[in-house]
Amino acid sequence: MNTRTRRSTGLLAAAAVIPLALTACSSGGGDSGTSDSAGTAAAAATKSGDDMAGSSGSASSSASSTDQPFGPACASVPKDGAGSFDGMAKDPVATAASNNPELSTLVTAVKKAGLVDTLNNAQNITVFAPTNDAFAKIPKATLDKVLNDKEQLTKILTYHVVGQRLTPKDLENGSFTTLEKSKLTTSGSGESYTVNDSAEVVCGNVKTANANVYVIDTVLMPKS
Numbered sequence: 001m002n003t004r005t006r007r008s009t010g011l012l013a014a015a016a017v018i019p020l021a022l023t024a025c026s027s028g029g030g031d032s033g034t035s036d037s038a039g040t041a042a043a044a045a046t047k048s049g050d051d052m053a054g055s056s057g058s059a060s061s062s063a064s065s066t067d068q069p070f071g072p073a074c075a076s077v078p079k080d081g082a083g084s085f086d087g088m089a090k091d092p093v094a095t096a097a098s099n100n101p102e103l104s105t106l107v108t109a110v111k112k113a114g115l116v117d118t119l120n121n122a123q124n125i126t127v128f129a130p131t132n133d134a135f136a137k138i139p140k141a142t143l144d145k146v147l148n149d150k151e152q153l154t155k156i157l158t159y160h161v162v163g164q165r166l167t168p169k170d171l172e173n174g175s176f177t178t179l180e181k182s183k184l185t186t187s188g189s190g191e192s193y194t195v196n197d198s199a200e201v202v203c204g205n206v207k208t209a210n211a212n213v214y215v216i217d218t219v220l221m222p223k224s
Helices: 002-026 034-054 057-065 072-076 085-090 093-098 101-112 116-121 132-136 140-147 150-158 168-172
Strands: 125-130 173-177 183-189 192-195 199-207 211-216
Touching: 072 199, 085 093, 085 199, 093 101, 093 116, 093 125, 093 211, 101 116, 101 125, 101 132, 101 140, 101 150, 140 150, 168 173, 168 183, 168 192, 168 199, 192 211
Parallel strands: 125 211
Antiparallel strands: 173 183, 183 192, 192 199, 199 211
């Protein structure tokens, strides 16, 4: 009798969370990536239901809260539309970045390097995305030279991409091979993380249709 009661409670909890997860994932604008986002929403709902069925309500609530975007720069993200968190979750990463005014220099660089399709078609990646202010730290003459050197630009941009979705927990003490083939390191905890001991995450754990994005305040440079 006790086993049946526990099973029923778990099923009811799972049934309750699925429509909530679907509602959260379906809000926001933009048609691009609709089928992908539908699959993502379904997967998220299934996972949430499984988690809820296998744990207490308070534990699931805590897990949900830690899966949200965090950091001071997140406050400037629009509340709705294609550039909102819900809107970006519907689009592949290069398209999502193009809807964020704070990433316009990065988007320009990605276009010059011819990497839009590469990033949009990749699956389950992580992008460390420098803000416009991060690029502004580079002397203009140097930046202009890099932007017009496709080979060097591609090398720098692919150094910001890791071929797996990284969670905040993964960043606590991590070392990851980038698409550029060399490694970057991460450290931190809670809502404070650093990449290569130099770049601070200012808005982390942003979801797009095919990537997790961590917005950073400094452009990363490969060692070689």
